[in-house]
Amino acid sequence: MEFTIGGRLEVRITPADVGKRVSVRRRPQGVGEGAMFTDTVGVLTSWDNHVLSITSKSGESVHIAESALVAGKVVPAAPARRRGPAASFDELARVCARAWQPVESEPLGDWRLRAAGGFTRRANSVLPLGDPGLPVGEALERVQRWYGERELPAYVQTATGAEGTQEALCAELERHGWLREVSAEVRIGALAPVGDLDADVPAVRLSREPDAAWLSRYQRFDTPGAHVLQVLGSGPSVWFATEPGDPEGTTPAAIGRCVVDGRWAGFMAVEVGPEHRRRGLATSVMTALARRALEEGASAAWLQVETDNDGARALYDGMGFALHHSYHHFRSAP
Known part of the structure; x- marks a missing residue:
């Protein structure tokens, strides 16, 4: 990160740059001249009362006193992504x-x-x-x-x-x-590579509605009311996938949901029972859903994954899904 002109650190941002992406270097509060600097990159969201607020890609805001600034500049937007489909x-x-x-x-x-x-x-x-x-x-x-x-x-x-x-x-x-x-992260990728994965697809059942077995694996409620079924069934073209696992069991080994909407296929509710993990069942479910979405004319895929779900993020990395943006839920204070 370079801030110098002719060997000098310079602050080249002003309150007029609010709304732009900036990179700043600051000295931590309460330390002397020889202290290490801290760098921050994000959108300059405010500059009031001699305090800057910079919001990073993670959604977190950093507040910096003008007096702590040692350098700053406007930086260009992040480069266009080259993996997966283009999308605004x-x-x-x-x-x-x-x-x-x-x-x-x-x-x-x-x-x-x-x-x-x-x-x-x-x-x-x-x-x-x-x-x-x-x-x-x-x-x-x-x-x-x-x-x-x-x-x-x-x-x-x-x-x-x-x-x-x-x-x-x-x-x-x-x-x-x-x-x-x-x-959570919203990730996108090409759909065909997911459909082309070498997975055990024949065992996966597809249906237009979630049956009692599918709902028994889904972990977001105790008893599904009408409002739950209405949300799950919403969307232009909705498919539910079930990987039975043990033929004698009543709860599926794995499930998934896919919504086809024009060129897009969205994957949700991909869950695998703890006793069935590391057997490639999530891949089987997604591959079966991707093949159905391809038949309906979709070419691009998206999914959402929480930032602390390392196992799912690694799986989606391997499938070619790249980060498009992050989303955050803010709750009003009590």
Whole structure:
């Protein structure tokens, strides 16, 4: 990371650069001139009262006093990804939303309030794709009232790390006391390589609806109510995969869900029983679903994986899925 001009460190950013991607170097507080510097890269989301706020790709905001700056510059956007299909953030965000639809929704400007009886944060959070038509503080108050009327916690789903994403909104949420609870990656890749994997596909059963056996493996609820089944069944073309495992058992060894939406196939709810892991069953389920999606004309694939799920991330690395952006759920403070 180079900041020098003629051998000197220089601060070449100003409050006029708010909204741009920057790289800064700062001296830790309370240390002398000889201390090691700390570097930060992200979107400059505010510069108020002599304090800078920089939001990184992870969605975390770093607050830096002007007096601690020793260097800074505007940096170009991240280079275009060369693995997998091209996709804008707006296109992919809407595809992901159509694959996991709420039971109830209401617009707030360009934001959409979503609820499904509390089943998953994705179906019970605000999708903020644009301007709410109100100052952010007023919009968040409206959000809290809407979810409070439904006896649900108020969540906002934000995204970072791709052009058109919402680093500034992450910073706004933090300023209003909202807390980030969980983050996940949205990954994309070509679909054909998944369908071409050498996997034991014949044992996998595909259906249009989740049966009792499929639901017994899915671990997101105790008893599936009507709202759960409505969310699971939502999407343009929905498929459920079941790998039976032991023919005598009632609970499948592995399951998966896929939603085909134009050129996109989205993979969700891929789960393998603990006693059946490391046998390639997740790959079998995804391969079977990918082949069906290819038959329906899809060519690109996406999936979501939580950042602390190292096993799944390694599996998807091997399948050619690359990070497109990250998303985060912020919850209103009590």
